[in-house]
Amino acid sequence: MSEFELEVNSEDAEVGQICSMYWLTNEDGSFAYTVKAVGERFGMPASRVSKFVADSCVARSASRCCSECGQGFTYRSRAEWTSGVRFWSGRCGACVEREKRVQEEERERIDAVKRAAVNSKFAVEEDGLAPRVDSLDLPAAFALAALFEDAEEISAGISIPTVDRVDRLTPTPDYDFKLLELLVDQRLVQVHPCSPLDSFVWNKDGTLSDSYYPALASYYMSGSGSLGNRVKQYLANLSPLLSRESWPDHWVEQFSSFWFDLAVSECKAYLVYMLQRHGLNFTPGRKTDDVLRHALRWYSIGQVYYFIWRAARDSAAYKMRDGVPAKQAANSAITRISADVERAYAQGWDVSVYRRDSRLPLSTLSHILFSRALKLEDPMAYSPIDLPMRRVGLELAWKKINADTFERLIFQLLTEAEGYENVDWLMHTNAPDHGRDVSAIRLRRDPLSGHTAQRVAIQCKHWLGRPVRAVDVNQSIVSLSHWQNPPFDVLVIATSGRFTSDAVAWVERHNSSGMRPIIEIWNDARLEVLLNERPHLIAGYELR
Numbered sequence: 001m002s003e004f005e006l007e008v009n010s011e012d013a014e015v016g017q018i019c020s021m022y023w024l025t026n027e028d029g030s031f032a033y034t035v036k037a038v039g040e041r042f043g044m045p046a047s048r049v050s051k052f053v054a055d056s057c058v059a060r061s062a063s064r065c066c067s068e069c070g071q072g073f074t075y076r077s078r079a080e081w082t083s084g085v086r087f088w089s090g091r092c093g094a095c096v097e098r099e100k101r102v103q104e105e106e107r108e109r110i111d112a113v114k115r116a117a118v119n120s121k122f123a124v125e126e127d128g129l130a131p132r133v134d135s136l137d138l139p140a141a142f143a144l145a146a147l148f149e150d151a152e153e154i155s156a157g158i159s160i161p162t163v164d165r166v167d168r169l170t171p172t173p174d175y176d177f178k179l180l181e182l183l184v185d186q187r188l189v190q191v192h193p194c195s196p197l198d199s200f201v202w203n204k205d206g207t208l209s210d211s212y213y214p215a216l217a218s219y220y221m222s223g224s225g226s227l228g229n230r231v232k233q234y235l236a237n238l239s240p241l242l243s244r245e246s247w248p249d250h251w252v253e254q255f256s257s258f259w260f261d262l263a264v265s266e267c268k269a270y271l272v273y274m275l276q277r278h279g280l281n282f283t284p285g286r287k288t289d290d291v292l293r294h295a296l297r298w299y300s301i302g303q304v305y306y307f308i309w310r311a312a313r314d315s316a317a318y319k320m321r322d323g324v325p326a327k328q329a330a331n332s333a334i335t336r337i338s339a340d341v342e343r344a345y346a347q348g349w350d351v352s353v354y355r356r357d358s359r360l361p362l363s364t365l366s367h368i369l370f371s372r373a374l375k376l377e378d379p380m381a382y383s384p385i386d387l388p389m390r391r392v393g394l395e396l397a398w399k400k401i402n403a404d405t406f407e408r409l410i411f412q413l414l415t416e417a418e419g420y421e422n423v424d425w426l427m428h429t430n431a432p433d434h435g436r437d438v439s440a441i442r443l444r445r446d447p448l449s450g451h452t453a454q455r456v457a458i459q460c461k462h463w464l465g466r467p468v469r470a471v472d473v474n475q476s477i478v479s480l481s482h483w484q485n486p487p488f489d490v491l492v493i494a495t496s497g498r499f500t501s502d503a504v505a506w507v508e509r510h511n512s513s514g515m516r517p518i519i520e521i522w523n524d525a526r527l528e529v530l531l532n533e534r535p536h537l538i539a540g541y542e543l544r
């Protein structure tokens with residue numbers, strides 16, 4: 001019996017004969033005729049025979065068959081047959097296809113069960129509480145708007161998973177995570193059941209757990225009515241409050257800490273990106289946060305970019321020159337930034353403001369805060385603590401005046417400044433330094449509530465020998481606490497010298513804790529800018 005059964009695709013008898021002769025085998029399985037013999041019998045060059053047979057028929061093997069359905073495998077040529085070991089113990093295409101289909105159906109069935117579980121557990125809430133813009137914290141209010149906007153387009157009610165966005169939600173994944181967590185914890189948004197199944201955590205037995213991956217999920221806004229309208233309504237309510245001048249008081253107080261979080265995230269994204277461009281992989285940790293936060297107290301985002309740019313370049317050079325491992329080189333960037341920032345501040349460097357890198361586009365949250373709320377012309381050059389560095393040409397000869405004269409100068413500055421009224425001396429009866437402070441009423445114009453008045457105390461520190469430290473700031477607060485009737489809203493510490501970084505940090509922490517009074521700090525450079533706009537004071541006090 002021959003090994004092969006033929007399926008000839010021609011009615012021509014001669015074609016059938018050629019194929020039969022070509023594929024005919026002996027008892028031992030060897031081919032009965034050589035290809036040359038087949039060619040000679042039918043007057044065909046030997047070189048054409050295989051091609052002719054391959055075009056004309058399919059040979060099905062009797063011995064080599066699918067391990068599943070038992071169908072013989074098919075061959076087009078002897079060469080295919082001899083090299084056809086890959087089918088030797090395998091299965092035929094049809095069986096493989098069938099199994100795939102069965103698996104596919106099984107997967108679909110499981111997915112349907114999973115989707116049903118998700119639909120029941122994460123059913124869209126129809127009568128929830130809609131977020132009230134003015135009762136939200138600043139980060140939550142802005143993050144909520146950012147979540148439902150991507151690439152300048154407002155979603156129809158269901159957010160795009162953070163990982164699939166065109167524009168980033170925030171500059172870094174860790175800040176994305178933090179804000180998503182905040183929105184979910186405050187029940188401002190909820191996970192939508194149409195989220196991809198793999199955004200949920202499934203138990204080993206296939207049941208749905210309570211966990212999910214925040215960056216993979218889609219969200220909808222709490223409230224009632226259609227999901228699209230909820231988003232529209234929220235944005236409509238946010239719109240009149242968005243601009244900095246219209247912020248509710250608690251947003252003004254939360255601003256500094258929100259800005260720092262976002263600015264740190266901006267700088268971290270740039271650091272990772274720059275190191276990557278130098279072939280150094282870097283995962284930022286706690287220390288990175290601390291160093292960047294510290295730098296941002298003195299410098300704008302664009303200026304910190306400058307420190308990052310230098311550090312990335314030098315770290316790459318360090319790896320090349322000293323052959324240290326990439327990880328060590330990348331980590332050294334943080335130490336470099338920290339040291340550079342300290343040196344720059346101590347030596348009063350003129351630090352350039354770097355531009356945003358176009359390959360690192362602005363996140364939606366940054367866009368909302370920088371452009372729409374603060375309307376900053378140059379976010380890269382902006383700093384909320386706004387503690388300026390001394391500018392060349394503006395320096396004043398502070399040594400020429402004594403502490404009393406300094407206090408009188410501040411007094412007169414306030415008397416002449418617009419927006420300050422009832423400027424007066426504040427006598428300390430039991431202050432350790434018997435210093436005299438200045439008090440004033442500061443009027444702020446608010447487009448919604450009209451004028452608001454703040455009681456402001458200005459403490460003067462004509463300290464040329466040493467900077468104002470955290471303990472000094474704390475002492476100032478304590479000495480001011482004697483005035484409780486009415487209490488002060490704002491304490492300004494004005495010095496002809498500098499503040500230590502710890503003092504600045506202390507003030508930042510104090511202000512973000514929401515405690516009264518809010519502290520403002522004016523250093524030598526700020527006073528020099530203010531006084532240079534008032535040359536008669538410089539002349540009158542012989543400061544130049």
Ligand SMILES: [Zn+2]
Nearest residue numbers: 066069092095
């Ligand atoms: Zn089969």
